[in-house]
Amino acid sequence: MTPGASDNAPQVTSQAAAGTSESVTRQTTAGRTTAQGATEAFGPLSISVSVDVVLLTLRAGQLCVLVAQRASPPFQDDWALPGGLVRVDEDLDTSARRQLTEETGLAASGHLEQLRTYGRPDRDPRARVVAVAYLALLPNLPPPPETNRDGPTARWWPVEDLGSADGPILAFDHPTIVADGVERARSKLEYTPLAAAFCEEPFTLAELRRVYEAAWGAPLDPPNFRRKVLSTPGFVVSVGARAAPRGGGRPAELYRRGSATALHPPLLRRSV
Secondary structure, three states: OOOOOOOOOOOOEOOOOOOOOOOOEOOEEEEEEOOOOOEEEEEEEOOEEEEEEEEEEEEOOEEEEEEEEOOOOOOOOOEEOOEEEOOOOOOHHHHHHHHHHHHHOOOOOOEEEEEEEEOOOOOOOOOOEEEEEEEEEOOOOOOOOOOOOOOOOEEEEEHHHOOOOOOOOEOOOHHHHHHHHHHHHHHHHHHOOHHHHHOOOOEOHHHHHHHHHHHHOOOOOHHHHHHHHHOOOOOEEEEEEEEOOOOOOOOEEEEEEOOOOOOOOOOOHHHO
């Protein structure tokens, strides 16, 4: 939930060098040469490494992100992404999955990828903290437990409510991290068949279209969407059956996920 050290945990340090973000136990002493040739020695450089997870799912036709309310300073009562310090004996991926489960009770068993690294010096008022953010896209997730290990409630917030008067106040630089995660997710739907994972099989093309509309936040033209999907090899496969119409009308054909791992051509937002 926090991007830096937990409130009661001792501070850990890492070498501030490229490619060493997973090492959190080494302390270094830096120095520089001035114009007069003298060397100015700096004190020990202490950097902590954490992970933050942007977990997205669809609930009631809305793209939602999981956040938890902080129980202690800094940013007490604000909302934050699941996360925390990387342990000395674990890699980043393992840390992201562990902390997501510990803080929310939800297992990240689906799509999980590194989003980017955030290292602004003042991003955590307690210490110098570099955060490695992850993006998780999981369908059919239940509500999180009422409390997590720190006591506060975790909940799903619709992405469209973030930044509004009725939305949560996000701690640290988590507004930026969430915005980056949402944009990455929207882009992934253009180039991968990930949207189909949010549909219970078999599904209709209208149900698949509603996934895109919820993620992209815009209505799509049904005939154009149908043409694009069916012309993309391996995206969906007909199961040879039709759904019973609701309230009359023509039965809709049913589909399952195809074997494609990438969409060629991509299903670009501006084209549908």
